[in-house]
Amino acid sequence: MIAEKDSIALAGNITPDESIRMTIAADAADHLMDVMTNLYGDREMAVLREVTTNALDAHVAAGVTRPVEVHTPTELAPVLTIKDTIRDYGIGLSVEDIRNIFSQYGASTKRETNDQVGSLGLGCKSPLAYADAFTLIAVKDGIKATVSVRRAEEGGGTMDVVSTEPTTEHNGVTVQVPAKRYSGFAAKAKDLFSYWQPGTVLLDGEAPEVIDGLAVTDRLLLVQGGDDKIVMGNVPYPVTWPNLRVGWGYGLVATVPIGAVAFQPSREGLRDTQRTTDVIESLEAEYLANIDKAIQTLVRQAPTAREALAVARRWHDKRRDTSSPLTWGGRPMPDTFKAPDGTRFTITERSTGWGMSRSSRVAEFNADYVLNALFVTGYDAANFSISHKKKLNAYVEQQGLDVRHYVLSPAGLPGAADLFDPAKVVKWETVAAIKLERAKSSVGPSYNSRPKGSYKAVVNGTRTDKLEAKDIDTSKPVLWLNTTTSNHLVPQIRQIIGDEKITLALLPVTRVDKFKRDFPTAQHALAFLKDRYEAIKLTDADARYAGIVERYARSPCLRRLRPDQVRDPALKRAVNIHAGDVKEPAVLATLRKYDRLLGSMGVESRLKPVTDGLISYPLLTHVPSYGNVQADHIIQYVNAVYAAETKEV
16 A cells, blocks of 8 residues: 655754764664564454455455455364464465565565555564464465464564475465464454455355445445444544544444555554545545435335335434435325324333333324334223233234334324234234133142241241241241341342351241240341351452452443453453453352342442552543443553553563
8 A cells, every 4th residue: 555654844944064864773673573563452353454454465466356264263273273364365475575575574565556455564473463473374386385483582573484395276375373262363353354345255164244234325334333434445444533423323434445544553543644634524524415315215215115114214313304204105204103183092011020001192103113013903991901911912922023012092094004014913802802811829728828827938048938936946047037128138138148057037027026036036137147248258359359340340441451451460350350251259249249238228338449559540430331432542541551650661
């Protein structure tokens, strides 16, 4: 790629006595190679991005149209070696090419063309940012060379030509990178190649799934659940649109020609140059000028009125001008449906638990309900009942329907029948005819046969409805709980005490006093557990870890960090535990159970953020759980703070 060079403006009228050309110190080569190798915030993604784009460049140079082949690591790799193998069928490399180009940082054959992505002469060494060594297998003009590329202790690199031999294989290059046991190559490859042009890459033998969405123009794609990106040469670069908000949960992906924007040496972001700024502004203007037309075109192309309405509802909130409706076949797509004069709709959620009979009577409903509701005609009941809800639920289960709401109407909606899915329209008489199974009585024989004077209880972890007083073991803890006010706490208490040798009597308020008289040593369950909670011993290490977990574990920032990139050992451990790669101390899980039970009663938590010995990262608590947040910037922040606090060089 033809690289953009910064404009140099010289000011002043000083005439120098001598001009000195700046150079690189002879003894700094290893240091600079080490710096250039460690450019990347996400090292796994760097290997995938840099090596595969090199492979694609080779295909372009050779006029090859077949896809680059990428195979991600698997547990079944032989000899406990997991390899990431990237193969192309391009122009290949000779030993001379390896010696004069591949081995040299900054050497590139692509700076005079915008047909290829590379230009910096750094990407082919990117595997050394992830692994201490990798293998290069190069075939050119009937000669196959196997080369071991490894990092040197002083920071530079070494290339050993292991073998050269005649071959009939295609010209091309294979790069094999040994992967760590738990790598993210598979997921990252899936993400990276979703932005590649179809037919240019095979991922583990299959064409990867590519991003899809609303084509605003030939180069603008609005993607649901995606991030804002500028794609150049199949490489997605994060971008923040300064004057554009496409809406929560959506990303605008723009594809531009190679050389259109300037990127950082790591290729993990864009450079803030005038050319980049101009392109971003032109893309914003292009989006604003075309988004409404694109939505209308998509609606118009729908094969049926119902599908047209579905398209209109999906993209409705992305329109700039909502003063006029979207149309299909000259027919406006409604935003709402109004009940015929003198009638109202009954709307209720498809629920099975609390609030079964909850419903609303409205004069109109949002058109979104057409897509996710069962529409019931001929419903004229004055009051919506639990029985009605149960019959509706039974109907959709019988029919295997996926609906979230029920819309019931005394009449239909004249002129709108074709907007509804016929399978999701039914007469109330059909639903009303469903026979419900009679619910079994919750009062069973065990309850009626409970001996007089016995108790409901949990004994040694087992629930019983007929514990007699004579059978209560007073040599072990005996607890009681007022179930009239605190029955909802029983599951949590049982979770804490487990199968311990404890008797927990479950008493209505009318039996508490007598039980306390009969068993004067019995304790209130919550008082007993509070004493236990306060007696739990925490080691210094556990207390420190509890502090960082309570400070950051519930922050969405932790899922945006990778432990191999975090330098702070305490924060790294929290990230590992958050990801499930490291088990947290069992005592903390126990304390957390107590916290959930006792916290609402004013008992002070033992799991409090602490500061002793911990480095503070206050900005982490402000990382949002949604939107386009660049993980590499978060990594740079925490590592910079750690370096400043520890005086790390």
